[in-house]
Amino acid sequence: AIRMTQSPSSLSASTGDRVTIACRASQGISSYLAWFQQEPGKAPKLLIYAASTLQSGVPSRFSGSGSGTDFTLTISCLQSADFATYYCQQYYSYPRTFGQGTKVEIK
């Protein structure tokens, strides 16, 4: 199985900050990567697929980049609604695998 590793595991930031989360795959996955946001007690929500394509209805302050093994999720101007846990997930091969998550907390 492809292992997905996120960094950092958690971070503290303030509203208005620019935040970057990294995700590394244990082998090349081209651009078959999705990012999800999960608020406490809720199901994950799709933000980005194909590494950089924004899902319909997702604010443009979210962006994704990368290909191969290294990817990033950037939130350009953190809003209060963005304090949540973020997961990357590869859909290059089975089994589908997720990163361990990055919790974005209020500083």
Next chain:
Amino acid sequence: QVQLQESGPGLVKPSQTLSLTCTVSGGSVSSGSYYWNWIRQPAGKGLEWIGRIYTSGNTNYNPSLLSRVTISVDTSNNKFSLKLSSVTAADTAVYYCARDQLFGGSFPGWVFDYWGQGTLVTVSS
């Protein structure tokens, strides 16, 4: 707007079989455009993909659970189900059902676009 809703016992005894159902509304499990998945999340931990099923009954399973898992589809009632046998405390988790849609473009692939709210299953005697 498609909605998915998990249902089933919240408590299962060790060694028994966990059984959950996902009811789909606003869409059809018979549609050839989607796969239907089960994903779980132990408390405070990350997400683990369990497996998926197509309307034809074709399945893919996580090899780590292959010997214990069965996913089936009931097109008459627009539902799909999960059975996980010989459960232990390690199977305690929130279980989600989710839809897979083929997203096109330069890198076409199946992506989880709709999820149920999740249901907590505790394995305990």
